[in-house]
Amino acid sequence: MTTARVRTFHARRGRLGPELNDALDDLLPRYAVAVQSPGDPSDLFDPPLPVVLEIGFGMGDATLAMARLEPDRGILAVDVHTRGIASLARALDSEGLTNVRVAHGDAVTLVEALPESSLAGIRAWFPDPWPKARHHKRRLVQPVTVALLASRLQQGGTLHFATDWPEYGEQMLEVVSAHSSLVLPGTGFTPRPEWRPVTRYEKAGLTAGRPVVDLIATRA
Numbered sequence: 017m018t019t020a021r022v023r024t025f026h027a028r029r030g031r032l033g034p035e036l037n038d039a040l041d042d043l044l045p046r047y048a049v050a051v052q053s054p055g056d057p058s059d060l061f062d063p064p065l066p067v068v069l070e071i072g073f074g075m076g077d078a079t080l081a082m083a084r085l086e087p088d089r090g091i092l093a094v095d096v097h098t099r100g101i102a103s104l105a106r107a108l109d110s111e112g113l114t115n116v117r118v119a120h121g122d123a124v125t126l127v128e129a130l131p132e133s134s135l136a137g138i139r140a141w142f143p144d145p146w147p148k149a150r151h152h153k154r155r156l157v158q159p160v161t162v163a164l165l166a167s168r169l170q171q172g173g174t175l176h177f178a179t180d181w182p183e184y185g186e187q188m189l190e191v192v193s194a195h196s197s198l199v200l201p202g203t204g205f206t207p208r209p210e211w212r213p214v215t216r217y218e219k220a221g222l223t224a225g226r227p228v229v230d231l232i233a234t235r236a
């Protein structure tokens with residue numbers, strides 16, 4: 017399935033310093049997956065594991081927590097943020113975690129290149145809110161991308177969004193509810209699952225007094 021191109025980010029490069037540069041050169045290749053040709057997720061791990069895609073992992077704190085918590089799942093983590101990529105590669109190496117693969121680039125490009133019905137779950141926690149109305153077109157959660165994400169989920173797989181921007185939460189609810197093969201619980205939103213690690217952005221939102229909502233839909 018090909019979707020209209022949705023540009024959800026503006027790439028930025030900063031200076032990384034020698035340690036993170038070394039992590040990119042020496043460690044990342046062990047975990048790296050090509051955004052434009054990721055292959056079938058079931059081939060990423062040996063033995064094969066059900067694979068969950070994490071979109072926009074930031075500095076990778078939640079990725080690492082999930083990898084420790086769910087050793088019987090593979091995590092395919094994608095972000096455009098070079099510092100976060102390098103930092104995650106370094107942490108995976110130092111903790112000896114083997115159930116994570118890392119894609120450096122645009123999540124939409126990666127998802128388009130994945131086979132249909134190939135993922136056990138997709139998690140996008142605190143995607144960029146793009147609060148200004150003129151930037152809303154860059155938001156990840158909109159009908160064309162949610163349709164793409166849904167097509168890559170296996171039957172029974174879950175699509176999990178979280179946000180601390182109430183108006184984006186409403187948009188998530190509206191877009192997901194409108195998709196014919198995504199099923200939400202009767203309440204729409206889900207109480208915050210205890211197992212979901214607190215992310216860096218969530219902490220910042222909570223400190224600023226913003227309430228967090230979780231939305232978990234199942235692919236019918």
Ligand SMILES: C[S@@+](CC[C@H](N)C(=O)[O-])C[C@H]1O[C@@H](n2cnc3c(N)ncnc32)[C@H](O)[C@@H]1O
Pocket residue numbers: 023024025071072073074075094095096097100121122123124141142143144145215216217218
């Ligand atoms: C607001 S931060 C949230 C990070 C993390 N999930 C957390 O809760 O701490 C959003 C992240 O999504 C990434 N991002 C934005 N658009 C993206 C895209 N199209 N593909 C991959 N990552 C993207 C950004 O680089 C950033 O790290």
